[in-house]
Amino acid sequence: MSDDDDEFEEEVSRDEVATGPGEAADPAWLVEAKMPADLRAKYEIYSYRSAATILAESHPTEFQELCEALREFEITKTMIRTAGGNESDIPKLLSAALRPKGWHETIIRGDLLVKLISRVQVGVQKNGKPKTEQRTRTIRREKYLDGHKVDYVKGRVAFDLEWNSKDQTFDRDLYAFSAFAQTGVIDVGVLVTRGGQEMTEFIKSLGQSLTKEGEPEFTKRGVPRMVGAKYGASTTWMGKLLYRMNAGRNGACPVLVIGITPACVVD
Structure with missing residues (x-):
């Protein structure tokens, strides 16, 4: 890839960042009314299409289980600094809290029957x-829906976590939420990711990154690799997610957006 291509991608990446919720989001007072104060102090929380109300009022069991998992969620600076990608210890924390309670990875598949x-x-x-007669013709489109996956589904609630993937992963998640909602499988989705500017600056302050073995990490040129370089502007974080939510990419699916902040870091 040429330097011009790199510059173009960085320019596009900067344009596709939102600094806050847009007009499509629910008012802040609704989030304050439905989300516990301790979680609002620990996370950035935004609601779209009345997601907070639907989750809290219509699905109290799932709501309480998610709240408990988010309260227990704690990470360390070492976790953030250590290489690991999607298999890092951070996503495993929520898996440990939710899997035993019946939150399962779920794929939706379906044929479309048209008369x-x-x-x-x-x-x-x-x-x-x-003189007329009524006649019916049936068209069947097999695998009209196929392969849309959500990492955690229980009842009519979907949940996913994106810690440090490519930001296009959000499009996949939101499209999956929308497909699940349009077919009547879920009523609401919850998407957790890294928080916004405060979390970005905190990560940059952590210095050099670590290998999976816990050793200081260097680039191929022998230069220390900084933690901030692992969490670039084109990865999954709140600015990239809000940009998509403000543009309505969640479709008709209500989505509660939660950002991990430095308040989740215990050391």
Whole structure:
């Protein structure tokens, strides 16, 4: 990839960042009314399409289990600094809290059955009026929905965590939420990711990154690799998610957006 390509990607990446929720988001007072104060102090929380209300009022069991998991969620500076990608210790923390309670990885698949009902003229009556019959034709589109996956589903609630993937992963998640909602499988989705500017600055302050073995990490040129370089502007963080939420990429699915902040770091 040329330097011009790198500069172009960085420019596009900067344009696709939102500094806060847009007009599509629910008012802040709704989040304050439905989300516990201790979680609002620990995370950035935004609601779209009344997600906070639907989750708290219509699905109290799932709501309480998610709240408990988020309260227990604690990470360390070492976790943030250590290489590991999607298999890092951070996503495993929520898995340990939710899997035993019945939050399962779920894939949706389905065929589309379409009926075309027509009124067809088959002749003429004695009085000269057309004689018609109703005829039905069925079209079946197999695998109309196939492969949309959500990492955690329980009842009619979907939940996912994106700590440090490519930001296009958000499009996949939101499309999956929308597909689940349109088919009546879920009522609401919850998406957790790294928080916004405060969390970004905190990560940059952590200095040099670590290998999986816990040793200081260096680039191929022998230069110390800084933690901030692992968590770039084109990875999954709140600015990239809010940009998509403000643009309505969640479709008709209500989504509660939660950002991990430095308040989750215990050391």
